[in-house]
Structures are given as C-alpha cells and as structure tokens.
Amino acid sequence: MFQWVEAxxxxxxxxxxxxxxxxxxxxxWSTIKKRRRQNYEFLSSxxxxxxxxxxxxxxxxxxxxxxxxxxxxxxxxxxxxxxxxPAVHWDVAGLVPPEFAASHRLASKIMTLxxxxxxxxMT
Numbered sequence: 821m822f823q824w825v826e827a828x829x830x831x832x833x834x835x836x837x838x839x840x841x842x843x844x845x846x847x848x849w850s851t852i853k854k855r856r857r858q859n860y861e862f863l864s865s866x867x868x869x870x871x872x873x874x875x876x877x878x879x880x881x882x883x884x885x886x887x888x889x890x891x892x893x894x895x896x897x898x899x900x901x902x903x904x905x906p907a908v909h910w911d912v913a914g915l916v917p918p919e920f921a922a923s924h925r926l927a928s929k930i931m932t933l934x935x936x937x938x939x940x941x942m943t
Contacts, residue, residue: 888929
C-alpha cells in the first residue's frame with residue numbers, strides 16, 4: 821500500500837483526515853519517544869560498528885537506525901524473510917551521474933533499520 825501511495829498519492833499539499841487528526845490527539849508521545857530512544861540505543865549497543873550515527877543526541881527522537889554495510893542487499897533480503905523492512909533512502913541510480921562513483925558506492929551500502937515504538941528486543 822505504501823508503494824502504491826508513493827506512486828499515486830497527491831503531490832500538492834492536502835489536509836489530513838479527521839480520523840488522523842483525532843488519533844494524533846490521543847497518542848502517548850512520551851512513551852513513543854522513550855521506546856524509540858531505547859530501541860535505538862539497543863541497536864547501537866549491538867551494531868555500533870555499522871552505525872552511521874552511533875551516539876544519539878539527547879534531544880533526538882529517531883525515526884530509524886541508519887547503518888552502512890558492504891552486503892546490504894543480501895542482509896536486506898534476509899531481514900525481509902523475518903518481516904523486518906529496512907528502508908533504502910538513496911537509490912541514486914539514474915539520478916546521480918556515474919562519475920560520482922563515491923556517492924554511488926555509499927548509497928549502495930546504506931539502509932535504515934526500524935526502531936520505532938512497535939519493536940522491542942524480542943520482536
């Protein structure tokens with residue numbers, strides 16, 4: 821569904837639905853902040869050598885845990901098999917000229933592991 825909306829969703833600014841606005845009023849933002857930070861810190865303790873940002877600033881609530889690894893696609897497919905869907909943000913093929921080889925190499929190694937509040941160490 822996400823991929824469909826990315827391809828077909830509105831491009832112009834639009835208003836959120838009344839349901840979305842109502843949900844935002846009852847969300848426990850403090851707990852979400854705490855869980856996301858705990859998850860990030862756990863991933864950093866386990867995967868710190870792969871982390872792009874191993875240390876989390878006290879004012880940051882992370883959206884994910886960005887890592888860099890040489891075999892990203894193999895690891896990513898393995899995570900898919902476990903129903904973990906790491907994001908790839910910089911698919912630069914066809915967008916960045918080939919002479920920027922360092923950018924292409926870097927982009928091919930980066931992905932972001934989910935660390936949101938739905939996860940814990942057992943998930």
